[in-house]
Amino acid sequence: MSDAAISAPMPRVFERSWAQRMTDRNMLGFWFMLPAAAFLILFLVYPLGLGIWLSFTDARIGRGGVFVGLENYEWILGDSKFQLAVFNTLFYTFVASVLKFAIGLYLAILLNNHLPFKAFIRAIILVPFIVPTVLSAIAFWWIFDPQFSVLSWGLRKWGLISGNIDFLGDPWNARLSVIFANVWRGVPFIAITLLAGLQTVSPSLYEAATLDGASKWQMFRHVTYPILTPIIAVVMTFSVLFTFTDFQLIKVLTNGGPAGTTELMATMSYNTAILGGRIGEGAAISTAMIPFLLGAIMISWFGLQRRKWQQGSDNND
């Protein structure tokens, strides 16, 4: 026994430390985390860092570029097209998010009632969410077509309008049309998530509220809505982030037109960097989105902080 220990001390030491390394909670946690971390670093942190770096250079396609400091930012801040894109993006995000929230909540409340074919209707609601964005964008492209629009056709047949509506050719029509398409696509996500939240509310709370004398509206205002706020905060954060960074719908429907009135920061960045070849400038445009997104996340983070009523019995004071 002791002979073996003396003659071969090295493998045993190694063995022990290896065993220790494999059972130590922190080390084990590190090993488990490693694949996910590697993945995130490779596909998220690296591109983000590269993007930010490029925004400080005058890189063009096919040319490395040198560090130019804040020159790109100075340039885009003074660019009226960029200012318009920021306005468009904020307008698009705000209006679409408010509409999506209102319609999604309304649908969720409707679906939470006992309806015939409930499961079927719930499945149907999800369809816009399942269809690939580009496909639905192409469908909307046809719906909004200046000549063949089914909407114009329908309204004409009903005698409500005399000529076709130029959905995508007029600045405000185009803005509202792309918002409409975005809302159509985004509502199911919000409706289904809020529905899931609604179903966690115990029916006896509504019965108690009924006996307490609450009307339908008061029940929503004082019971449903407050209990739902944490889920609303999560789902609306995601919705705002997705809407703010929207690219596919705009790219297919208007490609930023007419005259940049539907250009969002995401599409402008792409058009500038990839199509225009001015990579540094395009990177600056997309980096400029980060403060807005961080702002949205901060708002929801503070809204999301566990409210006192959600805290468990461990927190008694």
Place this chain on the structure above:
Amino acid sequence: MASVTIRDVRKAFGAVEIIHGVSIDIADGEFVILVGPSGCGKSTLLRMIAGLENITSGEIAIGDRVVNNVPPKERDIAMVFQNYALYPHMTVAENMAFSMKLRGADKAEMAARVEKAAKILGLTHLLDRYPRQLSGGQRQRVAMGRAIVRDPQVFLFDEPLSNLDAKLRVQMRTEIKELHQRLKTTTVYVTHDQIEAMTMADKIVVMHDGIVEQMGAPLDLYDRPDNLFVAGFIGSPAMNFVKGHIDGQGFAAEGGFTLPVGSAPAASAGRPVVYGLRPEHIRIDAQGIPAEVIVVEPTGSETQVVLRTGGQEMIAVFRERLSARPGETIPIVPTLANAHLFDAETGRRLNA
């Protein structure tokens, strides 16, 4: 405060009728307990009084007013739910004041009434807590506080103690009874626990499969059950049932032994009869029939013994300490005055 009158009330969900014509009179200030096994329709009946379920046919009146078509909030009732149904995002005080807030009551009145109810229930120091931060018993008390604050005509309780542990349940039982004695508000209380019913009620209504089996004062039901169901449901440990028939002036049990009968109606002679005997009405007597001791369970204050005689098992409870061991034989006799006879087919009581 008001009386509650239930007149031939029926309830059907689609084609399935689950309450088959129930009539109950509840006097002003009375504490009535609806008790029965799960699925007997007791909770549905309570919810019909509350207005949470509509009434298929029949009539429910609170005071002089028929409330069939009166919405819940105008019935002037308050209900305590099994899971308490406290609003998780409101403090104890806000929970209790919610109904007044909806009515638009003024702040001073709201505070005063919440304060008063909290004092009655010993919740004063918890008014700023959220339901999550309370123990089960405290939540239970808040739920009652929410009812008290409204000062309703009728209190409705839907199995309020079934989520509590055994010790707390006994304590809350006393508290609820005390509360009723203090407030004297008409109370309808639903439970499946016959001990709760026995200990708290002025009047027990035993329900089974959508009908009322028997109603009356707790001890009346205990001493003189109308039928086999009530006999078996009320009392713990449950009444012993021995199968057999009336033979002359005695009861011939299936196992071949004979038990004495007080006053058997002559008409029942020869028909299958069930002999009911509560565990505490079995005595040891040298002249008795021999019974084998199967299990002895001493609790200190009394001794519960499982016996077997003639192939039929019986439970006996003796106040005195017993030296008998399993496998031994002891001679037993029933206390004649407390023997119950039931028709085995209809379940009806036969002796007076």
